[in-house]
Amino acid sequence: MAKPLHFDKIEAYLTGQLTDEESLQFEKEAANDQQLANELSLQRLEHDAMERMLEQELKNKMASSWAASPPANPFLEKQEAKVVQLDARKNWRVLRIAAAIGGVLLITALLWRLTNNKPPAIVNEPPKKETPSEPPTQETPPITVPEETEIVETPDEPVNKKEQPKQENNKTERPAPPPSQNNYLAMAENLYTAPSSQASSLKSGDAPSEKSAILQAAEALDEGRFKEALTLLGPPAADDQSTERYIRGHAYFKTGKYGAAAEEFKIIAADEFLPNYQEAQWYLLLSYLAQLPTTEKEFKALANQLANDEYSDYQQEAKDLLEKVQ
Amino acid sequence: MEITDQLLIECIQSGEAKKRDWALYQFYSDGSIRAWATNYIKSQGGKEEDAEDVFQEAICVFDRNLRQGRFEGKSTLKTYLISIVKWGWVTYRRKQDPLTELKFEQMNGTVESVEAQYFSQEKKNLVDKAIDALDERCQELLRYYKMDYSMKEIQTLLGFSSPEMAKKQAYRCRSRLRKVFIDNPALMEALNINI
Numbered sequence: 001m002a003k004p005l006h007f008d009k010i011e012a013y014l015t016g017q018l019t020d021e022e023s024l025q026f027e028k029e030a031a032n033d034q035q036l037a038n039e040l041s042l043q044r045l046e047h048d049a050m051e052r053m054l055e056q057e058l059k060n061k062m063a064s065s066w067a068a069s070p071p072a073n074p075f076l077e078k079q080e081a082k083v084v085q086l087d088a089r090k091n092w093r094v095l096r097i098a099a100a101i102g103g104v105l106l107i108t109a110l111l112w113r114l115t116n117n118k119p120p121a122i123v124n125e126p127p128k129k130e131t132p133s134e135p136p137t138q139e140t141p142p143i144t145v146p147e148e149t150e151i152v153e154t155p156d157e158p159v160n161k162k163e164q165p166k167q168e169n170n171k172t173e174r175p176a177p178p179p180s181q182n183n184y185l186a187m188a189e190n191l192y193t194a195p196s197s198q199a200s201s202l203k204s205g206d207a208p209s210e211k212s213a214i215l216q217a218a219e220a221l222d223e224g225r226f227k228e229a230l231t232l233l234g235p236p237a238a239d240d241q242s243t244e245r246y247i248r249g250h251a252y253f254k255t256g257k258y259g260a261a262a263e264e265f266k267i268i269a270a271d272e273f274l275p276n277y278q279e280a281q282w283y284l285l286l287s288y289l290a291q292l293p294t295t296e297k298e299f300k301a302l303a304n305q306l307a308n309d310e311y312s313d314y315q316q317e318a319k320d321l322l323e324k325v326q
Numbered sequence: 327m328e329i330t331d332q333l334l335i336e337c338i339q340s341g342e343a344k345k346r347d348w349a350l351y352q353f354y355s356d357g358s359i360r361a362w363a364t365n366y367i368k369s370q371g372g373k374e375e376d377a378e379d380v381f382q383e384a385i386c387v388f389d390r391n392l393r394q395g396r397f398e399g400k401s402t403l404k405t406y407l408i409s410i411v412k413w414g415w416v417t418y419r420r421k422q423d424p425l426t427e428l429k430f431e432q433m434n435g436t437v438e439s440v441e442a443q444y445f446s447q448e449k450k451n452l453v454d455k456a457i458d459a460l461d462e463r464c465q466e467l468l469r470y471y472k473m474d475y476s477m478k479e480i481q482t483l484l485g486f487s488s489p490e491m492a493k494k495q496a497y498r499c500r501s502r503l504r505k506v507f508i509d510n511p512a513l514m515e516a517l518n519i520n521i
Contacts, residue, residue, distance in 0.1 A: 016394070016395070034520070038519050038520065041517050041518070041519045042504055042507060042508070042519065045453070045503075045507055045513075045517065046500050046503050046504060046507075047472070048449070048453060049453045049456055049457055049468075049503050050468045050469065050471065050472035051390055051472060052450065052453050052454065052457060053457055053465050053468055053469050053472070054386075054389075054390075054469055054472055054473065055386040055390070056457075057469060058350070058385065058386055058389060059382055059386065061347065062354055062382050062385065063382070066351060066354065066355075070351055070355065071344065071347035071348045071351050072344070072348065073348055074337075074342070074344045074345050074348055075327055313491075313494075
């Protein structure tokens with residue numbers, strides 16, 4: 001999504017940030033530059049639309065909410081807060097005494113705790129191995145990257161900046177072997193990080209027995225039961241919600257069905273106003289990466305797009321990935 | 327606390343929704359302005375419902391003009407609103423009868439023309455279609471943006487991970503609007519834009 005050439009300048013003009021002289025100069029420029037004039041008209045229209053939104057909201061308030069409950073006086077709220085403050089000043093002496101008593105009690109409690117608590121005995125024995133009561137539910141991904149596997153490079157930053165803590169770049173860099181399909185797969189698996197909890201992002205006040213299939217699938221995905229998530233969601237359908245597709249895309253990816261994953265992520269990545277749009281772009285890129293060299297064309301197109309998109313959250317990751325793959 | 331014009335202007339221009347709402351409500355609930363508007367519009371051949379429509383529309387233009395610093399302080403705010411109602415009535419009638427004449431003397435010279443600040447119905451319809459293409463979250467974000475909320479405030483209000491993310495989303499929402507405009511040849515033609 002390229003930013004229009006004159007966006008900032010026009011914005012400054014439309015929002016009255018230019019001096020009279022600068023405004024006049026800008027208007028002259030616009031009169032002689034058709035592209036600038038077009039951008040100005042469009043950007044002005046955007047502002048008109050935003051004004052219209054405010055107007056609609058205001059009319060809604062006048063027509064409904066203000067009749068039922070008039071807006072509160074914001075100055076009265078502040079005055080009330082001030083009254084509380086003045087009362088506190090009046091009672092300053094009492095407050096000081098109360099604070100002193102509280103402090104003494106706190107110190108006494110701490111001293112009592114220090115004198116009565118024995119330090120824990122240091123037991124020099126290995127930790128007990130816990131035996132799981134039931135087999136782990138996490139499915140093993142089809143392509144695993146054992147620790148001994150030669151990893152060409154590890155990412156400097158986690159893929160999902162918001163949810164994932166930074167990974168330590170403590171793996172030894174070794175000379176890069178010639179790229180092969182397995183290397184791309186390993187790279188894709190290595191760069192993949194699980195999305196933030198899908199179940200918690202789905203709001204549901206339903207009782208557990210009434211959970212929707214999507215919510216159950218989201219829980220299955222969160223807990224690593226990828227096949228179960230796929231079963232719960234069923235096969236892709238034209239009227240699927242983007243959340244279903246997103247969950248299904250991840251489940252496909254983790255079960256090694258990279259082509260199917262790409263199809264799901266591709267649909268979300270095509271509409272920037274869908275939830276997880278940016279994430280879907282990144283996971284789509286990883287799905288292409290896993291299928292290299294078959295998907296070379298798609299991979300390069302998307303990687304370049306992300307690397308050149310200053311508004312993408314994955315711009316740097318895409319740049320790094322392009323370098324690695326090239 | 328004395329409610330002065332200066333205080334009300336400051337509230338409307340403050341960018342704080344609570345203050346703006348409260349200040350606008352002072353005019354909306356002012357029985358004398360409303361009664362005057364109703365009498366005036368009735369005297370000009372309008373109906374009670376017309377008066378309410380015109381009054382609400384005038385409040386919207388009044389709000390916008392004050393926020394954008396168009397009020398020049400040549401009269402009291404009350405007089406200014408009344409003159410906007412008058413212009414609003416002319417605009418309203420023109421929608422129904424395009425041959426309605428606009429008589430400047432009706433304004434008693436209190437304010438400059440505000441007719442241009444009323445959106446034309448045609449433009450409103452086209453813009454409304456574009457707005458409908460945005461989800462509620464985008465609309466909310468752009469309302470805050472237009473009210474000059476900082477990106478930090480928008481981040482907090484809408485739960486973005488950072489002010490930068492709020493900025494990105496604001497830009498994306500605007501791009502979406504722009505796309506709807508560009509995809510609308512009638513609008514582009516009306517605005518003489520050649521994309």
